[in-house]
Amino acid sequence: MTAEEILTKAGVRPTHVRDAVLKRLYEAGCPLSHGEIAAHPGMKRYDRVTIYRTLYTLEGAGLVHTVQGIDGAWRFCAHPPDRTGCPGNHPHFLCLKCGKMQCLTGQRLPWVEVPERVRVKGKQLVIYGICTACGTAEERNKNK
Amino acid sequence: MTAEEILTKAGVRPTHVRDAVLKRLYEAGCPLSHGEIAAHPGMKRYDRVTIYRTLYTLEGAGLVHTVQGIDGAWRFCAHPPDRTGCPGNHPHFLCLKCGKMQCLTGQRLPWVEVPERVRVKGKQLVIYGICTACGTAEERNKNK
DNA sequence: AAAAGAATTGCAACTCAGTTGCATAAATTT
């Protein structure tokens, strides 16, 4: 199923930006920040605000889930629909060095007890540290 | 044990700001954002940057633990030492309406499996929604 | 097909949290 069809099916008009952003997220396979998306060559011709609004539209349509990096920037993540929704209720890992985030799929978010009469709207579990790539790069540097 | 003594024991000089900020956090008993701290009457005479630096000093000394609200602002939390450290490895709840955060002590953060060779430095679990106070206020509004 | 209406995009200006550089003011050390 093409990105355009997915957009239509989700009830949003398949405009250029939307198609481009959704494709970009599918290709990345990991959560991207607005900055990372906007920096991509193919995105240069769209306004930063438009990209923000596009991301929120995709989120509203249920095609994208969001997580916050502890660096203060939100990440947006989408997986093709054949991967059964990937609703986003899994932990995420953020590398403090390169800023890349990964979905830790295959694990569910834990059940958390909240005080009486508190209405829970969502939750997010972010693990942070140094990713494999950055870690080995560091090793190499030390040994030289 | 007074805040001043606690500071000294933790190896930082007990200056005015540090004493004031630590006391404020103790009194609050819940994580406060920089903004919430700076807004307090007794804090007006300190520069905002000084308050930031003070918070980082306290964090470095192990007297304060930090969590990020999904509203983009960090919270700083401290508990008197008799409460055996309260190391901060518990979930936190953030109210999207009033912005207040609460420690969900009594629950530990879950163990999370990470990819091979990833070095974990920390993790945080944030639950968000509407707190009891804001929820009941909403109810009252509906019924009038 | 033309006109009217609705949704989308671009641009400029703005907010808000946090940071950086540097000068001044304490403390500490010598």
Added chain:
DNA sequence: AAATTTATGCAACTGAGTTGCAATTCTTTT
């Protein structure tokens, strides 16, 4: 007391995200 170190204040800056409004582009109606 002088030299050195540490803490504070002030101004300017960065970076993520938001808001308002005008210009486009679609879609629907006539």
